[in-house]
Amino acid sequence: MNGSQVISLGSVSFQLKEKHDFEWLKSLGDVFCVFDEQDSGNICFGVEKNGTKRFVKYAGAKTLEYSGHPEDAIARLKRSISLYQDLNHPHLINLLDYFEVENGYGLVFDWFNGECLHSHWSFPPPHKYNHPDSPFYRYKQLPIAYRLASLKSIFEFHLHVEKKNYVAVDFYDGSILYDFKNNITKICDIDLYMAKPFINTMGRLWGSSRFMSPEEFKLGAEIDEKTNVFNMGAIAFGLLGGELDRSFLKWDAGHELYEVALKAVEEDRSRRYSSVEDFFIAWNIASKKMIELINTIKH
Incomplete structure (x- = not known):
């Protein structure tokens, strides 16, 4: 695809519109899958550390399917934290953590095998x-x-x-x-x-x-x-x-x-x-x- 950058994280590769630093992701574990085709501006990863899997949702990178600004995707993701907290429920995926990195924002959830x-x-x-x-x-x-x-x-x-x-x-x-x-x-x-x-x-x-x-x-x-x-x-x-x-x-x-x-x-x-x-x-x-x-x- 024209103007796209291939990013490799361990055994997983995906494309973005431009390069982006994912060094921060290594501390969360080994990436075993990526969901990079959403039009929301988010990119999501499955990570595993010490036998425990987590789901990471991240905004800040320029994904191929997203036509908006990364800043807007970051703002929406930050806003969602209170939703997952207020609406916490056994039938909702469980939010564990959230954090800022230099060029974006991440949320960490329990992995659900669905x-x-x-x-x-x-x-x-x-x-x-x-x-x-x-x-x-x-x-x-x-x-x-x-x-x-x-x-x-x-x-x-x-x-x-x-x-x-x-x-x-x-x-x-x-x-x-x-x-x-x-x-x-x-x-x-x-x-x-x-x-x-x-x-x-x-x-x-x-x-x-x-x-x-x-x-x-x-x-x-x-x-x-x-x-x-x-x-x-x-x-x-x-x-x-x-x-x-x-x-x-x-x-x-x-x-x-x-x-x-x-x-x-x-x-x-x-x-x-x-x-x-x-x-x-x-x-x-x-x-x-x-x-x-x-x-x-x-x-």
Whole structure:
């Protein structure tokens, strides 16, 4: 690629727009993997020291996919520290440490052995949806009970977000990590979540349009719990249905759960559930019936 610099750290190599000093990284351990294709301005590393793995998120380098200023990426990363602290939860990746270096800023998290459901760097669409090795494809082949348990983790975390008086911004399937060996789901990348009240001052907010409500495209709109209800319903359609094709034909989890998800993604805000809590109550009732039905069929 024109004007790019290859950086090598141990056995791992990646490209940046220009050279950058990563000497500081050596003290954290040996780099065993790199995630360098985000458009956020961050670059992330897996490091291992004395048998313990950590995940390092760093801003300050000029990554190939990022068109903004490194200073802005640094400011966003610094701002996210309080989010990980305030919203700390068993279903959220755990922040351990943060520090400044000469040309940037780093956050250190516990390593979680999960795979990202939107690994666009390895499986760009359509491979995401049809390649047998794609994490998303493999997730969609999981039994319904496993996917319902996974969604429960996602909804529980966002109920926690709501109770803490925050709103989710830029939550999509790329924020979901799934450990296929242990069937555990964790949330990552909550860097753009906002304390309420939050007004849309951008027009089109950050995020994947596949999961965004109408108000996330509307300048001056209030982004609130009803916005997050839409977001949760859209995620349900992504993980149990046909994503933007919200027909019952593409839905894997029975009529009652379908009706709950459909109400959540109403274009008209007044017709949605009033809160993530209300949505989650309705979802749990329908989910319990679905699990009972699955168990009846098994026996």
